Amino acid sequence: MQQMWTELDQYIESHLIPEDPILTQTLENTAAHGFPDHLAVAANQGMLLQMLIQMNNCKRVLELGTFAAYSTVWLARALPEDGYILTMEGRDTHAAMGQENIDRANLKPTVELKCGRAADILRALPEDTEAFDFIFIDADKQSYPEYLELCLARSHSGTVIFLDNVIRAGALLDENNKKPSIEGLRDMFSLMQNHPKILSCTALQTVGSKGHDGFALAIVK
Secondary structure, eight states: OOOOOOOOOOOHHHSSOOOOHHHHHHHHHHHHTTOOOGSSOOHHHHHEEEEEEEEHHHOOEEEEEOOTHHHHHHHHHHHHHEEEEEEEEEEEHHHHHHHHHHHHHTTTTEEEESSOOOHHHHHSSSSOOOEEEEEOOOOOOHHHHHHHHHHHEEEEEEEEEEEESGGGGGGOOOOOOOHHHHHHHHHHHHHTOTTTEEEEEEEEEEEETTEEEEEEEEEEE
């Protein structure tokens, strides 16, 4: 099945995802430095993020989990020139690679990368920091409940929050799986259920070149 899922992603990309030398350069530079590409979003997933930003006329984006900034480039390319992205990465080596790829991309919107634990960075933001229009969470899964609460505090009515990798090939259903990452995702689903600050939310399973996983999507009340 995995081979077919990958081939279908390639089919989709060949028909619907335009060739983009900046995005290709980002992937190639990441690979040249020995970083695994499976940690980045797939191209069709990147296009989905871009479309969500375009549909909602977003100008301010928050990203938790930069890795090598492939998703960051997708997010930035959807913004107007006066747009702004704050992206956060916990690992020094990933942050350095991400910053290099951001610099190489010559992006028009302002992209600010902060290295450190996302929860600490969010708590340290000035109280008068303007709310974000779109939030992409793709960091350590055990912290998703904490990240969600902190991001809701940095949102406004209508902010879209996208949480990636929330299905984990069905590991959520294995009662014997007590890994912190899986427990964190279960807690995230419980937190999203009837949350007073969330207008509506859902989650979708996905299959493709990245395997069997999925994402959750929420709109702030």
